Every structure is written in C-alpha cells, then in structure tokens.
Amino acid sequence: MDFAVGGAAAMGASIFSNPFDVLKTRMQLQGELKARGHHPVHYRNVVHAAWVIAREEGLGGLQKGLGPAMIMHGVRNSARLGLYQWLHKSGYLTDEEGKTVLHRSAVASAVSGAAGAFLGSPLFLVKTQLQSQAAESVAVGTQHGHKGAIDALMSIYRKFGVVGLWRGVDATMLRAVVGSSAQLSSFAKMKDSLNEYEFFRKNQVVSSLVASIIGGVFQTLFMQPFDLVSTRLYNQPVDKYGKGVLYNGIIDCFIKIGSSEGFTGFYKGVTANYMRLAPHGALCLVFWDILKNLQVKYYDRAY
Template identity: 50%
Template sequence: MDFVVGGLAGVGAGFFSNPFDVVKTRMQLQGELRPRGQHAVHYRNVPHAIYTIIKHDGIAALQKGLAPALWFQLVVNGVRLGVYQTCDDFGWIRDERNNTKFTNSLVVGAFAGMLGALFGSPLQLVKTQLMSYSSEKIAVGTQHAHTGAFYAVKSIYKKNGIGGLWRGAHGMMLRNSIGSASQIAAFALCKEWMDNNNRFQQSKYLSAFVASNVGAVMKTVALTPMDVIMTRLYNQAVDANGRGILYSGIADCARKITKSEGLLAFYKGIGPSYLRQAPHTVLLLVFWDVLKDLQKTLDPKS
C-alpha cells in the first residue's frame, strides 16, 4: 500500500507541474554545444518561453508528454516513496527517540530514487522527446517527431530494441538519486524540527507545506546540473546501433557542455526547474502526508 500511496501522490503533483517541465526541457536544450551568443534564443525566460510555445505550438503544447509524465510519476514515486516508507516502517531511518537520522535518510532516499529511476527511465525518455518536439521556428535539440507516447515507444523499440528504451538510464538513476536524497531528507528533517518545536502548527499540514518548500529549494540546486545532462542524453539522436551521436555518456556530456557552453550551462533552465519543483514537491509531499493519514484511518494496523 505504501507504493500505491507514493505513486498517487506523484500523479497528483505531476499534472500541475507538467507545463514547467516542458519549458525546462526546451531551455535546457537551447544552444546545445554552441557558445553563448552564437545561437538563436527562442526562450529568454519562463514567461517568454510560455508565450512563445503558445504562439507557435498552441496552448495544448504546455501539456506535451503528459501521459508518459503521469505514468512516470506513478512508477518512480510509487517505488521511491514506497521503498523509503517501508525502510522507515522497519526502523532503519529513525533513532530510539523516533527522530530521523540524517545520514540514514540521505542514503535510503538516494537508493530509493535510483531504484525508481531504473523502472521509470523509458517513460522519462519518451516524455523528454515529446516535450522537445515543436514548430520548426522555435525548435531546439534533436527533433524526434513522435506523434504520441505509444508511437514513440514503438519507434524506439523498432529502431534500437528493448535496450533502446533504457538509453540514458544511468544518467536518470544518478539524477534521481541526488534529487530524491536531497528532497526527502530536507523535507523529513525540516518537518520533524517544526513539529518538535511547535512551529507552523496552526494547520495539520502547514508544517508539511513549509518543509516541502525547503525540500524543493534543496532539490533544485542539487539536481539541475545532472538534470541538464540527463535531458541532453535522452534527447540526442542515435546511430543504427543505438549509440548516442553527440554524447557517449555522462562524463562525455559534462565535458562537452563545459567546453562548448561553459559551467553556467549546467544551470540552464533553473528558473522553470524551480517553478516546476516547488509546486511539484509541495503537492507531492503534502499529498503523501495526506494519503498516509488516510491509509492509517482506513487501516489502523498499517
């Protein structure tokens, strides 16, 4: 049941944060392997990006990749929050006073995130390629021209086999490991501190709301560089053998970005990334708290 609760929390959050994910993906691909000032800037900032996407692709384009995005949330958060809660239930995260151990929370959060990413990677691959596809006038990165999620899966499988669906999974696993550890540990410790010190207790879920905002900030800062790399790995074109044309892996991608675009390129799209992470993290972790309370109400033994 812990896995179902985590998955449903992710789906609820993913629906509202998807438009910012579309904007983030486009901005992270903009100017790929080109020095600053030597490429067209279609997306100057978040408001301009939203306006540009609506103008050229229509308002529905802000929800591109929604179907695989929601399935991704169901799978990834079902696994990672389910694993984390199971470890918590076994007493591996708290001390004898029932306080969260920071190191244990960090390690379990990282492992849970990595495991979730392994299962969800094909959905993230499809989602990224759908989100990047746009009108030729504002196109950035490789354009895959998938007509939908099912077509994308079929096309990738037909061209590169089952392994092609897990292309870039190593980047996703590292990304999710970092993001999950920073998000969950920051949320758990912050919420616990507020509850123990009677801070933000005016409403039952106010402390969860505040703590989830702290988790969103920590996750955005820690996650963005790896998120940029992951987006590039997923969206690049591949040869007949399924090998990436632009990047051979995480290290090669990081090296080429640094050489061509500079270190600041690792924080491309941090604005929409935070605007996505903030509501997503808040909704995810508050939904998680609410659903766990509901679970306890329906099944007091759980």
C-alpha cells in the same frame, strides 16, 4: 499500499508541474553545445518561454508529454516513496526519539530514488523527446517527430529493442540519487524542526508544504547539472546502432557542455526547473502525507 500511495500522490502532482517541465526541457536544450551569443534565443526566460510556446503551439503545447509524465511519476514514486516509507516504518531512518537520522535518510532516499528512476526510465525518455518537439520556428535540440507516447515507445523498441528503451538510464539514476537524497532528507529534517512548534504540529499540511518547498531548493541546486545532462542524453540523436551521436555517456556529456557552454550552461532552465520541482515536490509530498494519514485512519478503523 505504501507503494500505491506514493505513486498516486506523484501522478496528481504531475498534472500541475508538467507545463514547467516542458519549459525546463526547452530551455535546457536551447543553444546545445554552443557558446552564449552564438545561437538563436527563442526562450529568454520562464515567462517568455511560456508565452512563445502558447503562441506557436497553443495552450496544449504546455502539456506535451503529460500522459507518459503521469505514468512515469507514478511508477518512479511508487518505488521511491513506497520504499522510503517502508524503511521509515521499519525504524531504519529514525533514532530512539523518532527523529530522522540524516545520513540514514540520505542513503535510503538515494537507493529508493535510483530504483524508481530505473523503472521509469523508458517513460522519461519518451516524455523528454515529446516535450522537445516544437513548432519549426522555435524548435531546439533534436526533433524526433513522434506522433505520441505509444508511437514513440513502439518506434524506439522496433529500432533498438529493450536496450533502446533504457538508453540513458545511468544518467537518470544518478540524477535521481542526487535529487532524491537532497529532497527527502531535507524534507524530513525540516518537518522535524517545524513540528517542534505547536502551530505546525496542529497543521500538518502546512508543515508538509513549507518543508517541501525548502526541500525543493536543495533538490534543484544539487540536481540541476545532472538533470540537464540527463535531458541532453535522452534527447540526442542516435545512429543506426542506437549509439548517441553527440555524447558517448555521462562524463563525455559533462565535459562537452562545460567546454562549449561553460559552467552556467549546466544551470540553463534552473528557474523553470525549480518552478517545476517546488510545486511538484510540494504537491507530491503533501498528497503523500494526506494519503498516508488516510491510510492510517482506514486501517485503524478496519482493525
């Protein structure tokens, strides 16, 4: 049940966060391997990017990749939040007073995040490629021309087999280790701090909301470079053997981005990323807390 609760919470949250994921993906791919000032700028900032996409592709353009995104977040967070909650219930993450032990929480969230990332990698691959597809006038990055999520999965499988569906999994697992550790650990510690005050003890939804928004700051700052690298690896063109044309792997991708786009290149789309992560993380963790409480009440009533 813990695993189902985590997945359901994430699927609900992804409906609201997906438009920012589209914006983030487009801005991360803009000016790929080009120095600032040496490429067209279709998306100047988050607001401008949203307006451009809506103008050129309609409002539906802001929800590209929603189907695979919802399933991906469900799969990833069933494993991530479910495993983390199981470890929490088993007492591995807290001290004698029931308060979160930071290093235990960080390790648990890293492991659970990596497990979820591995399981959801094919859907993350498809989601990224669908979100990058744009009207020709504002296209950035490689355009894969998929007709939809099923077409993308079948096309990749037919060309490159199961291995092709898990291309880039190492990058997304590293991304998840960093992001999940930062988010869940800061969320748990912040909730402990807030619950020392009576107002937050009595208003657990508010407590979860504030803690998750703050956790989103840490998550975004630490995860952004790894998120950008993951997006680039997933969206790059591949040769007939399924090998990346632009990047040979994580390290090569980091080096090429740093040398061609500079340090700031790693933080392209960071505002959109926070605007995606903060509401998604907030809604996901709030929904998670609500569903956990309902789960407890149900079992208390049943038994």
